[in-house]
Amino acid sequence: MSGILLLEQSLNGLQFGLMLFLLAAGLTLVFGIMDMINLAHGSLYMVGAFLAAWFVQLTGSFVAGVLLAIPATAAFGMALEAALLRSLYARDHLSQVLATFALILIINEGVRMVWGSDLPLSAPAALAGPVELLPGLYYPAYRLLIIGVGLALALLLYVLVTRTRMGALVRAGASNREMAMAMGIDIRRLFTAVFGIGAALCAVAGAMLGPLLAVQVGMGEGILILAFVVIVIGGIGSIRGALVGSLLVGLVDTAGRTLLPHLFREFLPPQLASAAGPAVGSIMIYLLMAVVLFVRPQGLFPARG
Amino acid sequence: MAAPVPPAAQSAAPPRRAAGVAGVALLAVAAIVYPFAMKALDAEFYVSVASRMMVYAIAATSLNLILGYGGLVSFGHAAFLGIGAYTVGILITEGVTSGWIGIPAAMLLAALVAVPIGAVSLRTRGVYFIMITLAFAQMLFYLVNSIKAYGGDEGLNIRVRSAFGFGLNLKDDLTFYFVVLVCLAGTLLLVHRIMGSRFGRIVLAMRDDDVRAEALGVPTFRYKLVLFVIGAALGGLAGALMVNQQNYVNPNVLHWTQSGTLMVMVILGGVGSLWGGVVGAFALLVLEEVVAAYTVHWQFWVGWVLLAIVLYAPKGLVGLLRRAAEREGAAK
Secondary structure (H helix, E strand, C coil): CCHHHHHHHHHHHHHHHHHHHHHHHHHHHHHHHHCCCCCCHHHHHHHHHHHHHHHHHHHCCHHHHHHHHHHHHHHHHHHHHHHCHHHHCCCCHHHHHHHHHHHHHHHHHHHHHHHCCEECCCCCHHHCCEEEEECCEEEEHHHHHHHHHHHHHHHHHHHHHHHCHHHHHHHHHHHCHHHHHHCCCCHHHHHHHHHHHHHHHHHHHHHHHHHHHCEECCHHHHHHHHHHHHHHHHCCCCHHHHHHHHHHHHHHHHHHHHHHHHHHHHHCCHHHHHHHHHHHHHHHHHHHHHHHHHHCCCCCCCCCC | CCCCCCHHHCCCCHHHHHHHHHHHHHHHHHHHHHHHHHHHCCCCHHHHHHHHHHHHHHHHHHHHHHHHHCCCCCCCCHHHHHHHHHHHHHHHHCCCCEHHHHHHHHHHHHHHHHHHHHHHHCCCCCHHHHHHHHHHHHHHHHHHHHCHHHCHHHCEECCCCCEEECCEECCCHHHHHHHHHHHHHHHHHHHHHHHHCHHHHHHHHHHHCHHHHHHCCCCHHHHHHHHHHHHHHHHHHHHHHHHHHHCEECHHHHCHHHHHHHHHHHHHHCCCCCCHHHHHHHHHHHHHHHHHHHCCCHHHHHHHHHHHHHHHCCCHHHHHHHHHHHHHHHHC
C-alpha cells in the first residue's frame, strides 16, 4: 500500500464526508429543533438530483442546471413542510416514521412517473480529466470541485449558524424549543426557512454526487441511513457534530471499502480476503456508531444541555 | 410486591369479552374454511397468498410485542427474521431437513443473537435506541451478504421444504397454510398470555413510566431484555416459515427497508394491540396486491393511503375499528 493510494483515498473520504454533511446538516436541525424524524429527507436529495439532471438537459449547461435545481428543490421542500410535515411535529415518533415512509413511496413513484427510473447526468467536460496534485498523484478535477463546494458550504453554514441572528435563533430552538418560543421566537416561520435551507443543501449534494453515483429512483434511501448514522454519532441538533460525524463516516466508509481489503489481501488467504473485505468495510461505520453510542449515549456533541 | 397496573391495561368488561371470544371463534372458522373455499373456486393461488400474509402477520406481531407493548422502537427487527430464515436455509442445504430441528433452531439462534444486541441497545433510549438496533441489523445484513458459501448477495435456494413427518408435507400448499395458521394462532395466544401475566403488566408499567417502575423496585433492564429476546425468537419463527414459503432466501430479508415495512405494518394495524400486527400485515399486503393489479405505480397510491391513515386514524386500523364498534354499541 503506497502513500499515494492513502492520500487519494483520504481525499475520496473527505469528498464523500462533505457531501454527507450537506444532507446531515438539514436533517440534524429538523431533528434537533422540531424533534421530528424525517425519513423523506433522502427524497429531497433525490428530487434535487433529478431536477438538476433535468435542468442540465434543458439548458445544456451543468452550472445553470445545478443553480436552477437548488431554489426549485428548496421551494419543493418548503411546500412539503407547510402542507404536510408541519402537522406532524406534535405527533409521536412512530406516526412521523409512518407518514414520512409514505412520503418516500409517493415521491419515489411520483419521480418515476415524471422522469422515469433514471436520468443521465455527467460531470462538465472541462472537469472530466484528472489534475496532478503532487508528483505522481493524479486526482479527478470534478472530485476536487466537490471538495471545494463542500468546504465552502460548510464554512458558510458555520458562519450562518454561529455569527448571524438567524443562526442564534436556530441554536436556541435546537437546545430548548419551549424556552425559545416563550422568548417570542416564531419557531414556525424559522422552521420553514430551516427546512428550505436543508432542502437546498440536499439539492447541492444530489446534483454534485449525481455524476458519480447515478441519478436514479431509490438513491435517497441508502444515503439517508448514512445521514442518520452521522447525526446520531455527532449528536442530534448539533451542526458541529454533523460535520465531525460526516467526516468520520466518510473517511471510515472509504477506508473500509478500499484500504481494508488491501490489508486483508496482505495478511489473509486470498479467498477469505475477497469475501471478508467488502463486508467488513460496510460494517465498519455501523460498528463506529455502536461504539460511539455505547461510550457516549448522546453522541459526540450533544446539543441539548 | 404487587406489580403496578396502569388503568388502561385492565381487562375489558365481561360483555365485550364474550363478544371478543365469539369474534375469534368466527375468525378461526373463516380461516379454516378459506383454503377449501379457494380450492372449490379453483383459485388455489390465493391459498399461498394467504400463507404469505400470515407469515408477515407473525413477524409484525412479534415486533408489536417489543415496539407496541414494550415501547421499545426497534428498527432492526428484520435481523431476527433473517437469522431464522438463514438458519433453516443453511440446515436444509446441509441436509438437515427436519422442521422439528430447523424451526426451534431458528428461534433459539434468533434469541441468542438478541441477547447481546439487546444488552447493548437497551443502554440507550429514544431515538438512539432506534438507531443502534438499526446498526446491528445492518451489520448482520452485510455479514450475510459476504457469506459466499451460502449464496452471498445472490441468495440461497432450498431444494426441499422442512419436513415434519406424520404425513405432513409442507410442499402441499394446503398443509403449509395450516402449519402457518397454527403458528400464527400460537403466536397470538402466547402474546395474549404474556400480556395478561404479571410479566406483561410490568412491561406495560415500564412503557408508561420507566422511572416509576424502576423506583418500585422492578429490574427494568432485565425485563426489557427478556421481552426483546422473546420478540426476537418469534421473529425467527416468522423467518423460518418465510424461507419455506419462498423456497429461497436472500440478504434483503435483513435489509433496513424490511424492518421499516414491519414497523409500518405495526403502526398501520395498531401499536400495542393484540391484533394490530395481523391487521396491519393483511391490510398492507392486500392493499399492495389490489393496487398493483391496476397500476405499476402502486407505491404512489399506497403511499397516499398510508398518509391518510396517519392523519385521520392515529391509533391505526384497530383503533378505527374499535371506535366504529363503540359508536355502534352506543347507538343501540
